[in-house]
Amino acid sequence: MIDKLVKAVALDGQVRVSAVDATGVVREAQTKHDTWSASSAALGRTLVGTLLLGSDIKDDARISVQISGDGPAGKIITAVDGEGHVKGYVQNPHVSLAPNEKGKIDVRGAVGTNGVFKVTKDLGLKEPFSGQVPIVSGEIAEDFTYYLAYSEQTPSAVALGVLVDTDETIINAGGWMLQLMPGATEETIVAVEKAIADIPQVTQLLSEGDTPSDMINRLFGEDNVKFLDERDVAFQCDCSKERFAAGLATLHGDEITAMIEEDGGAEIVCQFCNNHYHFSADDLREIHAHASK
Ligand SMILES: [Zn+2]
Structure with a gap:
């Protein structure tokens, strides 16, 4: 409807x-x-x-x-x-x-x-x-x-x-x-x-x-x-994996490393629409590599 x-x-x-x-x-x-x-x-x-x-x-x-x-x-x-x-x-x-x-x-x-x-x-x-x-x-x-x-x-x-x-x-x-x-x-x-x-x-x-x-x-x-x-x-929510990736890129390298080592990745949930976004360890490494350039 x-x-x-x-x-x-x-x-x-x-x-x-x-x-x-x-x-x-x-x-x-x-x-x-x-x-x-x-x-x-x-x-x-x-x-x-x-x-x-x-x-x-x-x-x-x-x-x-x-x-x-x-x-x-x-x-x-x-x-x-x-x-x-x-x-x-x-x-x-x-x-x-x-x-x-x-x-x-x-x-x-x-x-x-x-x-x-x-x-x-x-x-x-x-x-x-x-x-x-x-x-x-x-x-x-x-x-x-x-x-x-x-x-x-x-x-x-x-x-x-x-x-x-x-x-x-x-x-x-x-x-x-x-x-x-x-x-x-x-x-x-x-x-x-x-x-x-x-x-x-x-x-x-x-x-x-x-x-x-x-x-x-x-x-x-x-x-x-x-x-x-x-x-x-x-x-309709305007969230996306790219948007959350941009948010992750602003975190400290230490925090990203901790997510990789302790959790093997990250699961982010959009508060507005309850969509779940999964970031693998590789995703996080890539985000970290881009962010630290
Ligand atoms: Zn959302």
Whole structure:
């Protein structure tokens, strides 16, 4: 299945909105990292939020999100590029908790409520932009909203959802994000507040068969939406054996020698996608020979 992210403007261009069905993305993440329900929902929501945050970036630009809370899931790190490729991991994939008071997956319990929510944007300018705010919720959508309001001064609303089956597989995942443009009228603000209050949860919409465009139409009404762009998104890591070899080349000769003598090679695992790369003793000797020239 191919996941889609749709961008639009609404209410006479006073609101920008993006919506995504990221079911395939979160399924891939769940499979690669063997995440359990609370870790799946925490990582999945962060992946969806990262995709939405990256809906405007181009080509080789890149945005990464790092959530460092005090909950059992540990750090969550994600990154998206301008082609809609997103990757990410959660430090502890095996977190499964009792449901919260609403009967839902306890994402806050997994993430924690103390810590830092950090975004780094490398938009191809001289310096990457980086902004951080304290974690205010731990449910993640509210944390994206808070980040946008306080770090980027953009009044926003974000909804993120991941529905996990009893066997840990992902039923669906997606979200939407809207931002008020400067100069939005009082009438628009009232309409947006009503739209946010009225729209059902993302996972319910996806279960009913809504596409990202349907979600946007539900928020504002078909006549008030102008669709701008649609892109494919996917969980895809940019790691390679060459890239890890370049990393190994920066190690001290002693460290490489130790890997050869003690382990007969090296096994490197990409944190983002869990791919394993094997370097034989010969591979390591060659890397070392090149590096020491
Ligand atoms: Zn990787």
